[in-house]
Amino acid sequence: MSRILGKPCLAVISIISFLSLTACTGSGAVPPSANDGDGGAAGSGTKTVSLSVMTSDRFLELAKQKFEESHPDINIDIKEYAAAPDTGMKGPNTTIITKPDPKNTEKYVSTVGTELMSGKASDIIVMNGLPYKKYADKKLLENISDLMSRDKSFQQSDYYTDILDAMKYKGALYTVPIRFGLNKWLGNQALLANETIDDANWTWQDFKSLASKWLTDRNNDGKPDVYPLGYIEPNALIAMMLGANYAKFVDDAGKKAKFDSPEFIQMLKLAKSMYDEKIIPADNTDNNNVVFNPKSNIMMAMDMYSMPKMFFDGKAAYYNPPSENDGRGASFTTNMPVSINSKSANKKEAWEFVKFLLTDDMQSVRELNGFPVNRNGAKAQAESLKTLGTGEGGGGKGMRLNVNGKELALQPAADQDIAAIMNALDNVKQYAESDLKISDIVSSETGPFFQGQKTAEEAAKTIQNKVSIYLQE
Known part of the structure; x- marks a missing residue:
């Protein structure tokens, strides 16, 4: 198997990490419809559990198939609000991960939010972009922690409890991640060989202080030879x-928002200073001429194993990004946080399906397209790297990557590679939380500041006012 890549870009590395996966398939866009309240019987003695998701994928389709085979009395109705874009790439060993269209995300959030508030939402909801805390406060989401504790067949010790704990609100889980990704930077070890970086504790100011000594212009052309951070x-x-x-x-x-606080104002000023002082280039530059590439979101074990081999001539290592958070540990995101509608007439059946998504079997499938929150699934995913290049386990015989004209053969992972991946997962503790509306406000209102049209204080005040209004809605 061979893949040809142009200039490396971590934003599209998922193309590489999913070489051995089955292509995503969707059932096409399905118009959203309300649960009929009586279980939507599709046949005598059966119940229908509805699930809302912006765009379905092969994992959900596979889970539906397998669950219905083992639960003939329950049908799963996947309500897809936006079909996956056609990438033009087909084949059983190709999966392309694309960023969702912001307009589709906004529409999904608005539509499902309205359904929740009106009592007409699906039994299960993928909460991407939706403010789960807001709906938990309105008692519209089921307390999943209670479901877990009451279900003797569910062993919480089988899961990364730090990840589950990080997503708790008021001591309880109202949304549970089915898969997650890690926030990491790739560091250029050729330039960092003599550096000691405490990436478990460094702040953004610490990074900037270190960055100033990496900024050099040896040929005196007015441009740095090496930028501390990629574009x-x-x-x-x-x-x-x-x-x-x-x-x-x-x-x-x-x-309550605190965007007019001295801490946020200082954050804005620090961010702008890194552009002004050329710590960050004004546009894309040669990836080998940066100390850190900041664009890596590690989606699964294959990412973690292959990326360091693909960048900085194979001399790359992972670092935690700087943080101002007092609680340390690697941070994570999830693109499949699942909640159960507290108004559902099928809560028991809905929990059975959510629990099924978290089983060893489903968390071990290649179609998961993310790190498993289930420990056994994570171990199986990492162990599968031992078969790379052997033709076993879907690894692809003779798997080769072509990066910037250089061919790279992925060799089977060694025990120490597997141990490093498992150790990294054990250190994941911080949820990189976000709210779609707040993110949009911050993005929009910081633009004039970076362009020199507003002061940090003015931008912060505008953000504070708009976010405060939104939070009170």
């Missing part, structure tokens, strides 16, 4: 800086 858009940088620090600016209850 990243200002709004993406602010989103990254907020990341696991979200709770510093929006209280845990989601009622």
Whole structure:
């Protein structure tokens, strides 16, 4: 198996990490419809459990198939609000992960939010972009922690409890991640060989202090020979800086904003100074001429194993991004947080399906397209890397990557590679929380600041006013 890539870009590395996966398939866009309240019987003695998701994928379709085979009295109705875009790439060993269209996301959030408030939402909801704390406060989401504790067949010790705990609100889970991704930077070890970086504790100011000595212009052409950080858009940088620090600016209850605080104003000024002082280039530059590439979101074990081999001439290592959070540990995101509608007439059946998504079997399938929250699933995913290049386990015989004209053969992972991946997962503790509406406000209102049209204080005041209005809705 061979793949040809042009200039490396971590935003599309998922093309590589999913070489061995089955292509995503969707059932096509399905118009959203309300649960009929009586279980939507599709046949004598059966119940129908509805699930709302913006765009379905092969994992959900496979889960539906397998669950219905083992639960003939329950049908799963996947309500897809936007079909996956046609990438033009087909084949049993190709999966392309694309960023969702913001307009589709906004429409999904608005439509499902309205359904929840009107009592007409699906039994199960994939909460991407939806403010789960807001709906939990309105008692519209089931307490999943209670379901877990009452179900003797569900062993919480089989899961990464730090990840589950990180998503709790007021001591309970109202949405559970089915899969997750890690926020990591790739560091250029050729340039960092003599550096000691405490990435478990460093802050953004610590990074900037270190970055100043990496900034060099040996040929005196007015441009740095090496940039401390690869190119990243200002709004993406602010989103990254907020990341696991979200709770510093929006209280845990989601009622009060603190964007006019000295801490946020200082964050804005620090971010802008990194562009002004050329710590971050004005546009894309050669990936080998940066100390850190900030665009990596590690989606699964294959990502973690292959990326360091693909960048900086194979001399790359992972680092935790800087953080202002007092609680340390790697941060994570999830693109499949699942909740159960508290008004559902099928809560028992809905929990059975959510629980099924978390089983060893489903968390071990290649179609998961993310790190499993189930420990046994994570171990199986990592262990599968031992078959790379052997033709076993879907690894693809003779798997080769072509990066910038250089061919790279992925060799089977060694025991120490597997151990490193499992150790990294054990250290994941911080949820990089976000709220779609707040993210849009921050992105929009920081634009004039980065362009020099507003002061940090003015931008922060505008953000504070708009977010406060939104939180009171």
